[in-house]
Amino acid sequence: MTNVTDQDRVLIFDTTLRDGEQSPGATMTHAEKLEIAELLDDMGVDIIEAGFPIASEGDFKAVSEIAERSKNSRICGLARANFADIDRCWEAVKHAGKNRIHTFIGTSPLHRAIPNLSMDEMADKIHETVSHARNLCENVQWSPMDATRTEWDYLCRVIEIAIKAGATTINIPDTVGYTAPVESADLIKRLIETVPGGDEVVFATHCHNDLGMATANSLAAVAGGARQIECTINGLGERAGNTALEEVVMALRTRNDIMPWNTGIDTTKIMHISRRVATVSGFNVQFNKAIVGKNAFAHESGIHQDGMLKNRENFEIMRPEDIGLSGTSLPLGKHSGRAALRDKLETLGYELGDNQLRDIFVRFKDLADRKKEVFDDDLIALMTLDEEDDRLQLVSMKVTCGTGGQAESTVELEVEGKDVIATAHGDGPVDATFKAIRAIYPNKAHLQLYQVHAVTEGTDAQATVSVRLEEDGMIATGQSANTDTVVSSAKAYIHALNRLIVRREKTGPGADTREISYKDLT
Numbered sequence: 143m144t145n146v147t148d149q150d151r152v153l154i155f156d157t158t159l160r161d162g163e164q165s166p167g168a169t170m171t172h173a174e175k176l177e178i179a180e181l182l183d184d185m186g187v188d189i190i191e192a193g194f195p196i197a198s199e200g201d202f203k204a205v206s207e208i209a210e211r212s213k214n215s216r217i218c219g220l221a222r223a224n225f226a227d228i229d230r231c232w233e234a235v236k237h238a239g240k241n242r243i244h245t246f247i248g249t250s251p252l253h254r255a256i257p258n259l260s261m262d263e264m265a266d267k268i269h270e271t272v273s274h275a276r277n278l279c280e281n282v283q284w285s286p287m288d289a290t291r292t293e294w295d296y297l298c299r300v301i302e303i304a305i306k307a308g309a310t311t312i313n314i315p316d317t318v319g320y321t322a323p324v325e326s327a328d329l330i331k332r333l334i335e336t337v338p339g340g341d342e343v344v345f346a347t348h349c350h351n352d353l354g355m356a357t358a359n360s361l362a363a364v365a366g367g368a369r370q371i372e373c374t375i376n377g378l379g380e381r382a383g384n385t386a387l388e389e390v391v392m393a394l395r396t397r398n399d400i401m402p403w404n405t406g407i408d409t410t411k412i413m414h415i416s417r418r419v420a421t422v423s424g425f426n427v428q429f430n431k432a433i434v435g436k437n438a439f440a441h442e443s444g445i446h447q448d449g450m451l452k453n454r455e456n457f458e459i460m461r462p463e464d465i466g467l468s469g470t471s472l473p474l475g476k477h478s479g480r481a482a483l484r485d486k487l488e489t490l491g492y493e494l495g496d497n498q499l500r501d502i503f504v505r506f507k508d509l510a511d512r513k514k515e516v517f518d519d520d521l522i523a524l525m526t527l528d529e530e531d532d533r534l535q536l537v538s539m540k541v542t543c544g545t546g547g548q549a550e551s552t553v554e555l556e557v558e559g560k561d562v563i564a565t566a567h568g569d570g571p572v573d574a575t576f577k578a579i580r581a582i583y584p585n586k587a588h589l590q591l592y593q594v595h596a597v598t599e600g601t602d603a604q605a606t607v608s609v610r611l612e613e614d615g616m617i618a619t620g621q622s623a624n625t626d627t628v629v630s631s632a633k634a635y636i637h638a639l640n641r642l643i644v645r646r647e648k649t650g651p652g653a654d655t656r657e658i659s660y661k662d663l664t
């Protein structure tokens with residue numbers, strides 16, 4: 143085992159600002175780095191790897207300022223195996239109340255070939271550089287890069303040298319995401335047991351996700367005796383990324399029965415920092431990403447929604463509140479059932495009997511078949527529109543429009559039980575459609591208002607159209623919601639006309655002296 147005093151405690155080492163920033167395109171500004179470091183410090187990250195100070199003036203300044211501002215976390219910088227890197231790193235991290243120099247060199251046969259060093263020459267370099275780092279800083283981490291592809295005997299030898307030279311943490315990087323969970327646990331366990339002094343340092347695990355096993359490998363390493371997990375927010379990092387902080391932390395918390403190790407992370411801060419890192423890095427989180435994906439606590443299908451409404455534990459192993467979300471989301475879509483629809487309508491203030499629910503459910507499914515997600519406004523629009531007593535009903539319509547000529551609209555209406563078709567041309571598809579409706583049902587009503595709102599998000603948003611007609615001082619308004627703006631416009635116009643007809647009738651005999659005349663143009 144390691145020298146972590148509390149053997150149940152796993153240290154969280156966050157490298158979002160170093161390995162995370164190495165994701166092509168994820169570069170963050172100075173101010174953004176300071177903000178993320180503050181959030182990491184505030185959420186209880188034990189060690190923040192704030193950058194690679196020799197890499198650039200900007201990295202040096204960022205690490206220095208993060209070190210100056212740090213409150214609780216230990217601030218660490220990365221350095222290659224040479225004095226210049228280590229000195230520069232120390233210059234930056236020395237401002238922190240708690241600091242660390244992290245120095246590394248590639249120890250696998252492939253990586254030894256890069257600087258063209260023999261095994262003995264590399265061993266000497268490790269001794270020199272770790273000793274140098276330790277003379278500057280009492281907290282030194284050493285990493286044999288590509289450890290999981292390094293020969294066992296050589297790995298033991300160089301780790302022993304680093305420990306003797308003063309390293310306090312030995313990190314075992316799976317640099318190319320090559321290892322598997324069983325191997326990861328076994329490697330750490332055997333290193334701790336075999337390397338002299340192995341039980342006096344902290345062993346750490348640094349996994350990459352090339353085969354999608356970073357989280358599993360990190361947790362297996364902890365089972366093998368590692369007491370520090372290196373990770374990043376949202377799993378940001380080189381290639382397929384690093385172990386995701388939110389995954390290992392929530393896994394340890396949720397399955398503490400079989401993984402009895404704790405972290406110091408305030409998990410309620412996870413969602414906020416995940417969103418900030420996504421924004422500043424420009425790397426959106428995939429919808430189905432564990433813990434922080436948009437769908438991680440969302441249930442659309444009817445059977446799941448019904449189960450959730452009866453008991454959330456039916457389909458949730460964590461509480462969304464534990465990561466800082468306000469609650470579960472039950473988005474309505476084509477897979478939803480009556481239970482979720484009724485629940486949602488009730489929260490919107492609609493109390494429905496069974497028959498009403500049945501009717502609205504049919505209309506809801508019809509809409510959901512045309513739309514990815516049905517939002518609250520969609521439901522309100524569905525509830526508001528009642529087409530029961532309409533004299534004029536839209537049967538079908540077809541519109542041709544574009545460049546090089548007037549728009550043409552052919553509309554088929556059912557007028558008091560009889561189907562009538564008219565074709566008209568106009569200045570755009572809506573104008574042509576209104577003219578076709580007027581050809582079928584002539585009237586002298588003036589169009590006082592025509593308004594379109596996209597009430598929901600996306601290109602498949604529902605367009606809510608409002609139309610106001612005025613005839614002889616009588617005003618009638620109509621509304622409609624549809625994913626097709628022109629269809630929505632036609633329906634709103636027809637809705638207003640229907641209301642006008644009712645108004646005329648309500649003003650008594652003689653009020654509507656005009657005959658309803660229409661032409662069958664088919």
Ligand SMILES: CC(=O)SCCNC(=O)CCNC(=O)[C@H](O)C(C)(C)COP(=O)(O)OP(=O)(O)OC[C@H]1O[C@@H](n2cnc3c(N)ncnc32)[C@H](O)[C@@H]1OP(=O)(O)O
Binds near residue numbers: 194248
């Ligand atoms: C697995 C990891 O994530 S390791 C960290 C990787 N991160 C980065 O590389 C990001 C920051 N890096 C940089 O800004 C630049 O690479 C710098 C400033 C560090 C170096 O830039 P340059 O001097 O132009 O070198 P360049 O990047 O072309 O090559 C890397 C050099 O470092 C050497 N090197 C690589 N790792 C180590 C090491 N651990 N110890 C000593 N030298 C090393 C290489 O052999 C090569 O040296 P050479 O130029 O003498 O052949």
Ligand SMILES: CC(C)C(=O)C(=O)O
Binds near residue numbers: 313316
């Ligand atoms: C510097 C080391 C720890 C690294 O990032 C890796 O090996 O992936």
